[in-house]
Amino acid sequence: MECLDLDVLQTALTWREAGFDVSLATVVQTWGSAPRPPGSLLAIRSDGQVLGSVSGGCIEDDLIARVRNQGMPEKPEWVQYGVTRAQAQHFGLPCGGILELVLEPVTDSSWIAEVLQRTSMHELVQRTLVLASGAIMLSPGQPQSSQSLFFDGEKLTMVFGPQLRLLMIGAGQLSQIVAQMAQPLGFDVLMCDPREEYTGTWQPAWGRHIAGMPDDVVLQIKPDAHTAIVALTHDPKLDDMALLEALKSAAFYVGALGSRANNKKRRERLALFDLSDEQIEHLHGPIGLHIGSRTPAEIAISILAEIISVKNGVIPSQKKLID
Template sequence: MDSLDREVLEHARDWRAAGRGVWLVTVIETWGSAPRPPGALLALRDDGLVVGSVSGGCVEDDLIHRVRTGERVDRPSLVVYGVSKEEAARFGLPCGGTLRLLQEPLLDAGWIGQVLERTGRQELVARTLDLDTGQAALEPAVRGEAFSFDGRKARQVFGPRYRLLMIGAGQLSRVLAEMAKALDFQVYVCDPREEYYTTLAIPDVCWLPGMPDDVVVEFKPDANTAIVALTHDPKLDDMALLEALKSPAFYIGALGSRRNNEARRERLAMFDLSADEIARLHGPIGLHIGSHTPAEIAVAILAEIVSVKNGVAPTQKKAVQADSRSPAAG
């Protein structure tokens, strides 16, 4: 679950606990160039205070106006914006876009605490709401499952945030950490070298002490985890990769030139890794964008991580003749 959804749920829970009227609004369906995808979430308080987003802003303004003027639904119901081109233009929906929203009064916020607790344990949770009865239930979700609505039941999936584990606490790691946080990754750093970790001070980044192989095992990488080896020290990077490549992590990359990464693959083949596991390694790491500075290399790395996360083939890879360029931009 990304930080925006968590923020929406936390505010909704706290507002309800304080005795305020609260409504959850969820994007059910979109047509055309609607700005927010199905499952996007918003919480609306009885005085018009809002957190989250279901559009570019104009739809939110109308929802606030409805609540402030007394139009407050007492059971789950649907509302559609942008049926005509005129309405689409009025509500800022480009190219005749249309939004179908679910409005739900938050009568009991107990389920929110359960969702936050379970996703905090890296679990996937689904909440199914029956619009006819207003009854809702929580149950385990399956990875890859998305928001769905069949006309009667809406099923919203809440999952753990994506995590990035960096092996190495050098300058590149510092820049990469800040950019990854902006993309809503939970960021962790491991580097047993005292001269690096003693000066590490990045807000909201978790330091994991220990040797890289032990840290990767204890970290329990899952399908929401990316692992990058950035020390340029084979003894440290390879230790982490030996465990990472056997894990379900969705992305595993290593810094270094094409030649160095071929040598790394030969070393890894000497251990208990299969050819398929070694083939999972992204090395050289990152997309080829001609990067040279730490910030440019970080952009290249994150671009590749995001492309893999989103199921888009990372095709902008380094050509063989470009091997003399940046060691990180793959």
């Protein structure tokens, strides 16, 4: 579940609370070169306003026209686009692309409020929609499940959350830029820095400041497979404290700022503690992808690009010195 899709749910809830009729469109299956993956969401308001995406735009236009001409659906329904070459061309789908959607009216928005509340607490929530009746059931999601969406023509089951988290050690200029770039990528941004000289200029809009020493904060947030941790102070007294706990956690990404020489020394220091060679190998350092970055903004892009590549299971072909 992407952050943008959670935004779609939040907007749908806001529209319903304001008195508008709202429908949700969910991509449930694709074939060929479909523009958006299964699970993508679109909220449609009764006056034709939309938020989200299920295609490159043409299918959204058709769904808006359906609402304006036919009104909101009274019950959930299954819709398919792109079955023929002519239809694919008409709706802007790539040649051979086929897209299946489930359209549903949001008659009771209480399930949306509960999903948003539970995912904000870093929980997994499984939602099942019965198309024939429109009944909705919520249950705890299973972390070990690799399938976040299942549709058999009668029931649509989808797992929401948990939101990705990014814990940054350090509140300096680089951290500020990383934080602002990470939020649109779907990360809940957390920051730890015991140095008051740096935290005094931190703005709450960039992310939540968690007070404490870095190692204690890492333990406090209980990193899981949806958590990335980056040490950006360039001060081994602080960065190493966080890394000693982060590398023993389930965080999918752990990285540290510094040159190749500094990272070699860091690994030698970490080896003196209760970390295995395998755990130390989990450290990304020098941090970031090779994009020729020089400025803080370019370095921030490099760092986030590597985090996203690891999240998506893409192994970077090159590493870069960042100091």
